[in-house]
Amino acid sequence: MKHILLTASTIMLTTAMLGISSVALSDDDNNRGQADHRYNDQPGYSDRQYDQTYRRAQQKRPGVAPVNNPQYVEECGSCHFAYQPGLLPARSWAKLMTGLDDHFGENAELPTEDGNLLLDYLLNNAADHSNFKRSVKIMKSLHPSEAPLRVSQTPYFLKKHDELTPNRVQDNPKVGSLSRCEACHTEANRGSFSESEILIPNFGPWEESEKEEKRSKYRQR
Ligand code: HEC
Ligand code: HEC
Incomplete structure (x- = not known):
């Protein structure tokens, strides 16, 4: 017991020293995101320390690696949510980046040099190069042989979202489309998609309202 207490206070102290305001050590996805920002923003940490921590966190924490490339956020997060590279395989990103002049009906072309830098970033961090739970x-x-251009068309995604009714998505003025991850997943930009963090605009938390509805549907059968 003493040992546990000591460990807990050491963690508190360490996090306090690093200037982290909220410590939610029990929530996997949350911590994963925090760990990334924390070490990424710490100039005092060597690459090796960063890598070690990152790998440790990666082994323990489910979710997707958060975006850690400001240029990516700027260029690919201006029209929509900056989809984490770990949401699609490298072959999908390669295909998507060669068709930016007709990107889902929009022109999202980039100067060659910028495009190549972002392509490198996407390929290096793609789902097939990640051991984060959702990427796997x-x-x-x-x-x-499949190289979908949409996260929202991957079989895993479709399976996870098949219980959402149109009134919550397409017909919901605050959502509109399943491509808008951040509309429902409150921690999406930290790479965290835990069920407990889902808040559907106009409907509320998924766990309570939606599950209740499912239950009542079940009872009616
Ligand atoms: C000019 C605006 C614009 C820019 C800039 C842009 N996109 Fe898009 N993107 C779109 C539109 C529009 C869609 C389709 C959204 C929809 O169907 O709701 C889209 C969809 C996507 C999707 C599929 C989302 C899904 O449904 O799973 C991905 C992945 C994507 N973009 C990646 C990128 C990347 C990577 C970049 C940077 C190189 C980028 N986008 C830059 C407009 C843009
Ligand atoms: C309309 C709201 C909504 C939107 C938009 C949405 N999701 Fe979801 N998402 C949900 C719900 C509801 C679930 C189901 C949770 C459950 O019951 O397991 C879910 C589940 C998930 C899961 C699995 C979580 C788990 O605990 O098993 C992932 C990963 C995920 N979503 C990622 C995304 C991504 C990436 C996008 C954008 C491309 C997105 N979602 C868009 C509502 C949404």
């Missing part, structure tokens, strides 16, 4: 699951759901 997305990869497992895909046939090696």
